[in-house]
Amino acid sequence: xxxxxxxxxxxxxxxxxxxxxxxxxxxxxxxxxxxxxxxxxxxxxxxxxxxxxxxxxxxxxxxxxxxxxxxxxxxxxxxxxxxxxxxxxxxxxxxxxxxxxxxxxxxxxxxxxxxxxxxxxxxxxxxxxxxxxxxxxxxxxxxxxxxxxxxxxxxxxxxxxxxxxxxxxxxxxxxxxxxxxxxxxxxxxxxxxxxxxxxxxxxxxxxxxxxxxxxxxxxxxxxxxxxxxxxxxxxxxxxxxxxxxxxxxxxxxxxxxxxxxxxxxxxxxxxxxx
Numbered sequence: 001x002x003x004x005x006x007x008x009x010x011x012x013x014x015x016x017x018x019x020x021x022x023x024x025x026x027x028x029x030x031x032x033x034x035x036x037x038x039x040x041x042x043x044x045x046x047x048x049x050x051x052x053x054x055x056x057x058x059x060x061x062x063x064x065x066x067x068x069x070x071x072x073x074x075x076x077x078x079x080x081x082x083x084x085x086x087x088x089x090x091x092x093x094x095x096x097x098x099x100x101x102x103x104x105x106x107x108x109x110x111x112x113x114x115x116x117x118x119x120x121x122x123x124x125x126x127x128x129x130x131x132x133x134x135x136x137x138x139x140x141x142x143x144x145x146x147x148x149x150x151x152x153x154x155x156x157x158x159x160x161x162x163x164x165x166x167x168x169x170x171x172x173x174x175x176x177x178x179x180x181x182x183x184x185x186x187x188x189x190x191x192x193x194x195x196x197x198x199x200x201x202x203x204x205x206x207x208x209x210x211x212x213x214x215x216x217x218x219x220x221x222x223x224x225x226x227x228x229x230x231x232x233x234x235x236x237x238x239x240x241x242x243x244x245x246x247x248x249x250x251x252x253x254x255x256x257x258x259x260x261x262x263x264x265x266x267x268x269x270x271x272x273x274x
Contacts, residue, residue, distance in 0.1 A: 122172070187209075
C-alpha cells in the first residue's frame with residue numbers, strides 16, 4: 001500500500017493546494033464561508049469544529065498559496081457496522097472545483113483514519129450528481145451498499161430545497177490503494193438515456209442479473225433547472241433501478257464517466273472482491 005500521507009499530499013500539490021488541520025473555533029468561521037458558497041441556507045456551529053478536534057475527529061482544510069481556505073472535509077467516528085469514520089461534509093469553493101481538491105481532502109481523511117486504526121470511511125451522496133459519483137467510485141474506489149429515498153427528509157439549502165433527498169451510502173475500504181473497482185462480467189443495460197429525454201428502462205420486468213448499468217443525466221442540476229418534471233422522472237427511475245440491483249445482492253462497484261453511468265455487480269463479479 002502506498003504511504004497514505006504521501007499520496008494525500010501529492011494529490012494536494014497536483015491540485016495546487018496544501019493540506020492542514022482545522023481545530024479552532026476561528027476555523028469554523030472559515031468553514032462556514034465555504035458552506036455558504038456551496039449550499040447556502042445552512043451553517044456549522046462554531047463550537048463543532050473545536051469539539052470534533054479535541055475528540056480525535058480533526059477536520060481537514062485545503063489552503064491556497066496565500067493561506068486562504070478553499071475546501072474542507074469533516075467527519076467523525078461511527079460505530080454501527082463496526083468502527084468507521086462517517087464523513088459528513090466535503091466542499092470546495094465553486095470556482096475551484098474539478099481540480100482534484102476534493103480527492104486530496106478525502107485522501108487526508110483516509111490517512112488520518114488509518115493512523116487511528118480505522119479502516120473504513122462511510123458517507124452519503126445524491127445518486128443524481130454524476131461528478132460526485134465519479135469522485136467517490138471512479139477515483140477513490142468506494143462502493144455503494146445502501147440506498148434510501150428521502151434520506152434526510154425535506155432540506156432547506158439552496159441545492160436541495162424542493163427535492164426528494166434520495167441518498168446512496170458508500171463504504172470505502174482504506175487498506176486498498178484508491179482507484180476504481182473492475183467488474184469482470186458484461187453488465188446488462190438496466191436504465192439508459194436515448195434520443196427520447198425520458199429515462200428508458202430496458203429490463204424492468206426481469207432480474208438485473210449479475211451486473212447492470214444505470215445511466216443518469218451528466219448534469220442533473222442543469223436538467224432540474226430547465227425541466228423539473230423530467231428531472232423528477234429521472235430521480236424516480238434511478239431509484240427503482242437501484243433498488244432492483246440492491247435487491248439482487250449487487251453493490252455499486254464503479255462509475256463509467258464516459259457513459260455517465262453506475263455499474264452495479266454482485267461481489268463475485270468484482271475483481272478482488274469488495
